[in-house]
Amino acid sequence: MNTSLDHLHPNQSGTIIAIEAGAELTRRMSALGLRLGRRVEVLRIAPWQGPLQIRVGHTELMIRRTDAAKINIQLSA
Template sequence: MHMHLDALKPGQSAIIDRIHAEQALSQRLSALGFRAGKKLEVIRQAAFNGPLHVRIGSTDVIIRLLDAKAIHVHLLSNQTESTTA
């Protein structure tokens, strides 16, 4: 399933498809490890719709939701968009 990083919930993992952002943001994200083909995991989201704590490899990054919207990912196949009980 394809989506933007900001739509992932804590505990979900995905692979980065592409980053669609202005050059400055794209370069900053690349320097932090956000590149096509890289696996990432959402660790937590701050309260009140705050930033995401994301793990890429062994690197933890806090990213604003606005910036996370520029990162297109596909959810790993063993996960669903929402959990059902």
């Protein structure tokens, strides 16, 4: 099943299959390790539409929900 990163719940994970963002945002995400084929896990979600805390490899990041919505994920089984 495919969805966007902002729809995952804590402890859910998946693989990045597409990033639907402009060139600048895609470059910034890539520099943070958010690239096609990478596994992403949601650790926590801030209330009131706040950011998501995610893990990519051994790195933990905070990402805005609007940016997370641009990352398409294939859920892990």
